[in-house]
Amino acid sequence: MDDPVDHAILAALSRDGRATLAQLSETVGLSTSAVQSRLKRLESRGVIAGYQAVLDPEAVGVPLSAFIEITPIDPGQPDNAPELLEPLTEIEACHSIAGDASYMLFVRVTGPRALEKLVNDIRAIANVRTRATIVLQTYYERRPVLAAAAD
Amino acid sequence: MDDPVDHAILAALSRDGRATLAQLSETVGLSTSAVQSRLKRLESRGVIAGYQAVLDPEAVGVPLSAFIEITPIDPGQPDNAPELLEPLTEIEACHSIAGDASYMLFVRVTGPRALEKLVNDIRAIANVRTRATIVLQTYYERRPVLAAAAD
């Protein structure tokens, strides 16, 4: 499970998700079909969960992002905020966290007005308190998890 | 810039980053070469910033993730924490934020011990105070920014 070749394949694909078998086989030093069988194994085992194009948020019209912490108003009742909030497509990520709040969301919206509406929707839908922290600038995000190993 | 066809291409690629021109041309109802020229335009304009394989964090050995808020100890001096911290590969994202703290990091590590070491490294490197919030469970993340438009 900690095979260095698999590791190299994963590192390469997390940097260029459209890398071809030929490119991968060159970087790892195996034939394309050897790479292919490893790839299929990694995909079927779920190590590779999928492939995504990374879009520029500003270019696609959602230049404003924010973190929203969520706290249940009534701590006694069953809490299924993640499912309730799932239809809100502005929410990019939802984690439960240890700390004052129960959940941490990361959201992207068109602007301040849309953020206000989103926060109100969240409060109404999940019966929660919210604390939004606006992102002023994103220096980097979605950096690859794996480091590229030197030869 | 708000072309519905481009929008559909982007939506499809953010769900399946390895979609072929043939698949894309079917979903948008154009020929493959028309899709291709649009794709190249979207890539060269930076609307598509790149492609990534999405890896299962647990399967690649970083099951623990956390948010780390960063506050400068000395508010008077020049602050280039994002550049200073960039070599720390455990940091997946770095945003500057409005609020008590200056920056919000999202990090992935192998476990609590690695988190402790990372926090110490961050403090030492950037001369900052930190506040870490551990992620207990991730319900979803990296959800596509664009909704798939109905016909």
Added chain:
DNA sequence: GGTGAAATCGGTGAGCT
């Protein structure tokens, strides 16, 4: 934006180590 031809790529099976 569409068409068509050449280069390249992905997928499968036979044979080797």
Added chain:
DNA sequence: AGCTCACCGATTTCACC
């Protein structure tokens, strides 16, 4: 088992209409 090699359908790429 895992890898290499050879083959063929699919895909990408690039001219041109």
